Amino acid sequence: MTRTSSSNTTRWRTRSRCAAKAPLWTAKRSSPCTGCIFKGSQGKEVSSGGAPNTARLFPATTRTQMTTQPSDQLERPHGAENITWNLDDLYSSVEEADRDLEKAAQQATEFASTYRGRVAELDAGALTQAIGRFEALQDLLGRVDAFAYLRWSADTGKPEHGAFLQKVREASSRLIQSLLFFELEWMLLPEEHANTLLTAPDVSRYRHYLEVQLLFRQHVLTEPEEKILAEKSVNGIGAWTRYFDQMLAALKFNFRGQPLSEQEVLSKLQESDRSVRRDAALALSKGLGTRLPDLTFVFNTVLAEKASDDRLRRYPHWLSARNLSNQVSDETVEALVKAVSGRFDLSARYYRLKGKLLQIEPLEDFDRYAPVKTGTEETGWFFTWEEAREVVLSAYQSFHPVFGETARRFFDSEWIDAAIRDGKRGGAFSHGVVPSAHPFILMNYTGKLRDVQTLAHEMGHGIHQYLSRKQGALQASTPLTMAETASVFGEMLTFRSLIERAQKPAVRLSMLMSKIDDTMATVFRQIAMNGFEDSIHKARRAEGELSSDRFGELWIQNQEAMFQGSVKLNTHYATWWSYIPHFVHTPGYVYAYAFGELLVLSLYQVYTEQGDAFVEKYVRLLEAGGSDWPERLLAETGVDVKD
Structure with missing residues (x-):
C-alpha cells in the first residue's frame, strides 16, 4: 500500500456497517453493524463485546493536567459511572x-x-424510484432493529429486552424474505441490460450499490431457497451468536475473592503489578473454563453453518465470501497475510525488547500489555471522564472543526454509554444506527490511558458514521477493509495530543511502548488470529466437530508463530480463543484490522507531509461513505491500496 501523486485521483466505495453493502441474502453473515468492537476483540485482551449481527443496519481548547495514581488506586471514581445514553431520539x-x-x-x-x-421492465427513472422506496424501508426497519439491540446491549440481563430483540429479529427476517426478490431480480438481469442501466444518469446516485450486488450474482440461490436460509438464520446462527453474547455478559471471574466482569478482569492485564496481571490471567482462564463446553459448541455450530453456507453458494474458500463483501480479491488478502506473517520476526524483536525494559525475560502471556516504567516514574495515568472528554475533543477539534463539533454532540446529546454495570455487554462499539438518526457509542470506562484511546477510536467510527449519513441507508457504510480508517486515524490524532502533553522522557517512553503494543496487536496479532481462524475452519471441514483441546492446540500454534519464542505461553492461555466475538459474529473479520492499520499509517504519513491540504480530502473521504470503490476514494487522498 503506497502513496500516489495527488494528481492520480478517482473515487471509491464501501461495506455494511450500514450500506453500500452486500445483498439482503448475505445480511445474516454481514459484519458488525458498527464495524467496530474495539481492539481487544480485535485481538487485544480487552473484551468480547461485539457489535450486533443484524440485518440491514447502517454504519483552541485548554490542556488538562493528567492525574497519575499508583495501580492500587485505579478503582477510584472516575466520573463515568452515570454516563448512559438516551435512546429517545430513536x-x-x-x-x-x-x-x-x-x-x-x-x-x-x-x-x-x-x-x-x-424489475427487468423498469427503465432507469423507475428503477431509481424503486430503489428510493427500498432504501426508505431499510432505514425504517434498521431504526427499529438498532433500538432493540442498543436497549438489550445496555442490559442483557432483562428478559424483556431479550424478548423484544428476538421479536424484532424474527419480524425483520420475515420482512427480508418478502423483499429478497428485488435484489435477486436485479442480479439476474442480462449483463448487457444491467450495464445499460448502470450508465444512465438517473441511476447515478445508486450506481455503486447496484454494482456491488452484481459481485454476488454467481453465488445467489433461487428466491425460495434464499427465503428458507433467511428464515432459519434468526433461530439458527442468530440465536447462537446471541447466546454467546449473553453467556459472556453474565460470566463472572473470581479475582482474589472479587467477582469481576470480563471487562474488569481484562483491564487488570494492563496493571504494573505483575502479580495482579498473573492472577487476572488465571481468573480469566478459570472463568472461561467453567463455560468452555458451551463456548466450544457455539464455535463448532458457527463453523459448521459457515461451511454449509459456502457449499450452497459455491464459494471456493471459507474466506471468499468475506473478501467479496470487502471488495478485495482472495489474492490480495493472501498477499497481505503473507507480507505480515513473513515479518513476525519484528514482533518477536519487539517483545524481547519489552522484556528487557521490564526486566522480565522471557515475557509471559500476561505481561504483553504491562506498562513500561523507567526509574521511579509512575506512568499509570488515571483519567477522569471529563479529562478523557477534553483530550478527545481537543484532538479532533485541532484536526478539523467539523470533527470537533461532531464529537461534542456525542457528549452533549447523550449518545454515549460509558458506565460499567451488571448485565451490560462488554467491550466497545459505535453503532451507526441509520442515516435518518445518528450513531451511539457503547464502552466500559475504567479511567485508564487505554480507555481514552478506546473513546477516541469509537468516536472516530461515530464521526465517520455521522458524516456519511448523506449517502443514505444503502451507501453510507464501508467494507471491513475501510471500516477502521476513521477510528484508527482518530487514535493517532489523540495519541499525538497525549504525547505532546507528556514532558518527562520516561512518560513518553511508556506511551510509545503502549502505542507499539497497539500496533503489534492490530497488525501482527490480527494476522496470527486470521491464521487461527483459517486453521479452525479448515479443521472443522476436514475433521468434523472439534474438541476444546483441539481449538486450544490450534490457538497456541498460531500465537507461537507470531511470538517466535519471545513470549512464554502458559497452559491457561489455551482457552483465550473462546471469548473473541469476531470468530462467532463475523467470520473472516480480523484481517481487516491489519489492513486498516496499515492503510491509516499511509494516510497519516500523507497528512504529515501535506498538512491542511490533506484535511479536506480526508473529510470528503469520510463523507463519501460507501458510495464508490475503496481504491477510487482513497486515490483522491494520494493512497494506492493496490500497490
Whole structure:
C-alpha cells in the first residue's frame, strides 16, 4: 500500500456497517453493524463485546493536567459511572417502536405488490424510484432493529429486552424474505441490460450499490431457497451468536475473592503489578473454563453453518465470501497475510525488547500489555471522564472543526454509554444506527490511558458514521477493509495530543511502548488470529466437530508463530480463543484490522507531509461513505491500496 501523486485521483466505495453493502441474502453473515468492537476483540485482551449481527443496519481548547495514581488506586471514581445514553431520539417506548415495525411490514407488502416480477421492465427513472422506496424501508426497519439491540446491549440481563430483540429479529427476517426478490431480480438481469442501466444518469446516485450486488450474482440461490436460509438464520446462527453474547455478559471471574466482569478482569492485564496481571490471567482462564463446553459448541455450530453456507453458494474458500463483501480479491488478502506473517520476526524483536525494559525475560502471556516504567516514574495515568472528554475533543477539534463539533454532540446529546454495570455487554462499539438518526457509542470506562484511546477510536467510527449519513441507508457504510480508517486515524490524532502533553522522557517512553503494543496487536496479532481462524475452519471441514483441546492446540500454534519464542505461553492461555466475538459474529473479520492499520499509517504519513491540504480530502473521504470503490476514494487522498 503506497502513496500516489495527488494528481492520480478517482473515487471509491464501501461495506455494511450500514450500506453500500452486500445483498439482503448475505445480511445474516454481514459484519458488525458498527464495524467496530474495539481492539481487544480485535485481538487485544480487552473484551468480547461485539457489535450486533443484524440485518440491514447502517454504519483552541485548554490542556488538562493528567492525574497519575499508583495501580492500587485505579478503582477510584472516575466520573463515568452515570454516563448512559438516551435512546429517545430513536423511540421513547417499545410501543412506539412496535408501531414502526408494523409500518415497515405494511410498506414491505406494498413494495412487493408493486415490483415483484417487474424489475427487468423498469427503465432507469423507475428503477431509481424503486430503489428510493427500498432504501426508505431499510432505514425504517434498521431504526427499529438498532433500538432493540442498543436497549438489550445496555442490559442483557432483562428478559424483556431479550424478548423484544428476538421479536424484532424474527419480524425483520420475515420482512427480508418478502423483499429478497428485488435484489435477486436485479442480479439476474442480462449483463448487457444491467450495464445499460448502470450508465444512465438517473441511476447515478445508486450506481455503486447496484454494482456491488452484481459481485454476488454467481453465488445467489433461487428466491425460495434464499427465503428458507433467511428464515432459519434468526433461530439458527442468530440465536447462537446471541447466546454467546449473553453467556459472556453474565460470566463472572473470581479475582482474589472479587467477582469481576470480563471487562474488569481484562483491564487488570494492563496493571504494573505483575502479580495482579498473573492472577487476572488465571481468573480469566478459570472463568472461561467453567463455560468452555458451551463456548466450544457455539464455535463448532458457527463453523459448521459457515461451511454449509459456502457449499450452497459455491464459494471456493471459507474466506471468499468475506473478501467479496470487502471488495478485495482472495489474492490480495493472501498477499497481505503473507507480507505480515513473513515479518513476525519484528514482533518477536519487539517483545524481547519489552522484556528487557521490564526486566522480565522471557515475557509471559500476561505481561504483553504491562506498562513500561523507567526509574521511579509512575506512568499509570488515571483519567477522569471529563479529562478523557477534553483530550478527545481537543484532538479532533485541532484536526478539523467539523470533527470537533461532531464529537461534542456525542457528549452533549447523550449518545454515549460509558458506565460499567451488571448485565451490560462488554467491550466497545459505535453503532451507526441509520442515516435518518445518528450513531451511539457503547464502552466500559475504567479511567485508564487505554480507555481514552478506546473513546477516541469509537468516536472516530461515530464521526465517520455521522458524516456519511448523506449517502443514505444503502451507501453510507464501508467494507471491513475501510471500516477502521476513521477510528484508527482518530487514535493517532489523540495519541499525538497525549504525547505532546507528556514532558518527562520516561512518560513518553511508556506511551510509545503502549502505542507499539497497539500496533503489534492490530497488525501482527490480527494476522496470527486470521491464521487461527483459517486453521479452525479448515479443521472443522476436514475433521468434523472439534474438541476444546483441539481449538486450544490450534490457538497456541498460531500465537507461537507470531511470538517466535519471545513470549512464554502458559497452559491457561489455551482457552483465550473462546471469548473473541469476531470468530462467532463475523467470520473472516480480523484481517481487516491489519489492513486498516496499515492503510491509516499511509494516510497519516500523507497528512504529515501535506498538512491542511490533506484535511479536506480526508473529510470528503469520510463523507463519501460507501458510495464508490475503496481504491477510487482513497486515490483522491494520494493512497494506492493496490500497490
